[in-house]
Amino acid sequence: MTEIFGVPIQALFGQLMLGLVNGSFYAVLSLGLAVIFGMLNIINFAHGALYMAGAMLAWMGMEYLGIGYWWMLLLAPICVGLIGIAIERLMLQWLYKLDHLYGLLLTFGLALMIEGLFRDLYGVAGQPYSIPEEFAGAFNLGFMFLPKYRAWIVFASLSVCLLTWYMIEKTRLGAYLRAATENPQLTQAFGINVPLMVMLTYGFGVGLAGFAGVLAAPASQVGPLMGSNLIIVVFAVVVIGGMGSILGSVVTGLGLGIIEGMTKVFWPEASATVVFMIMAVVLMIRPAGLFGREK
Template sequence: MLTDLLGFPPQVLFGQLLLGLINGAFYAVLSLGLAVIFGLLNIVNFAHGALYMLGAFAAWALAHFLGLNYWVALFAAPVLVGGFGMLLERFLLRRLAGVDHLYGLLLTFGLALVIEGVFIKLFGASGQPYPTPKALTGGINLGFMFLPWYRGWVVVASLIACGVTWYIFEMTKIGAYLRAGTENPKLLQAFGVNVPLLTTLAYGYGVGLAAFAGVLAAPITQVSPLMGSNLIIVVFAVVVIGGMGSIMGAVVTGLAMGLIEGLTKVFWPEASATVIFFVMAVVLVLRPAGLFGRTA
């Protein structure tokens, strides 16, 4: 057996693969939001990690101040944070339309630093605890590992979010408008479609996805101002590997990178933080547009 050859019992391997899939689901939702934003707005959204963190904090605040539970937060937090994102787009990012990508990157990076700085000042770096929802505490013994219900739910919820996004963008009229808007905004406007509104909505949706991932993460890690910055660089690597702006690419690559990272954690834990960047370097050399990207 291959697993015996590598010196690890199959149980350990299966467990790690499953965990990799769970982490990959996070990467998928986050990189999907980035891909949507890049595809439609041509903005490299470095504020994505901070907005993911805002989603988790929104869930915490809804529970702490208003007594609202996890299930409410799962819908309310993305709407709130998505709304905040739309304001950012309308009043800041829109001014950068038509200029080089670099400006959008710098602006969103600055925004991320400001948002994180404010939250560190307000809440401290150690963050706040957020309990696992009652219905999802405990877990099931799969034989090769103990799977907490909550982690299982994360995969299901993430795949649903990815599926819904794919459906909206590929199968609905609004999705068709959005795609047309990327190709030729002027022509679309001439048909009487409000393109600026569409762009704002698209950014809001991408941000909402980040916030959704933030709520999913809240019971797993501390709700901390730094939770986004630890993750965002990896997610960017995922988007680059998948191909900037490719929805399918973001989802498939997110899951695949989760698996590769999971395996690395068994065979060479010290390298688990860098393996994705190694893959990124290889992909950039062999296929500069990314695995699923279309060369211009």
């Protein structure tokens, strides 16, 4: 068997695959963060908590109302989006003119409260959520045993990322959005309702987090800590990719997922820190991130 640094090449392919799966989550989450930061100038620390809320909603839909995975994949992001809109209208909209720090503190506080609420209600051990029947079982790829559900995660995440990118970069709505970011006063003067667009953007951004949450529900335990475990890494992804860069966050998300996967093979102990090492190096060489533009 061919080996690379003592690791069979088959195993390496397997790990690449898994890195891609984790990278998909990073991509969707950091995409939401990038959109929000790009449009609202808010560092949304509540992102992880809303991702968790998405997963919890999926579980609650199943547990209390008997609503299956597919419906929740649609409904949960909408619910999370609506929660996001409420947050934006009631709290965030007063902070745009202030320093980033205020938005960060507010959303961080919200994250703690949302998490605390679920922790109090359901404990930390989490709830089981089974894989939808359509995706039970696995593909035997020869070099590895890939659960069908994991393959679906990659497909669904990448589709959503692509769609978002297309919407923002190629459609009229996206053009308005970009204009509103560049110069809100001028855009408003052209008769475009900027506050409405900002509100919808925040709702959409956190809706993406809710979507990722539902995707993650069957793959891991649904519990109040699942967001905070992930969010710090996702922030690192956004910093590496460049704050506000949409394509950057998707590419970096996938790339870092793969690098992290490789680290788990060659130096498992460092797998929790490798992303931050890369972040430090990137910040030294390109302070605006790999895909970011200096302002």
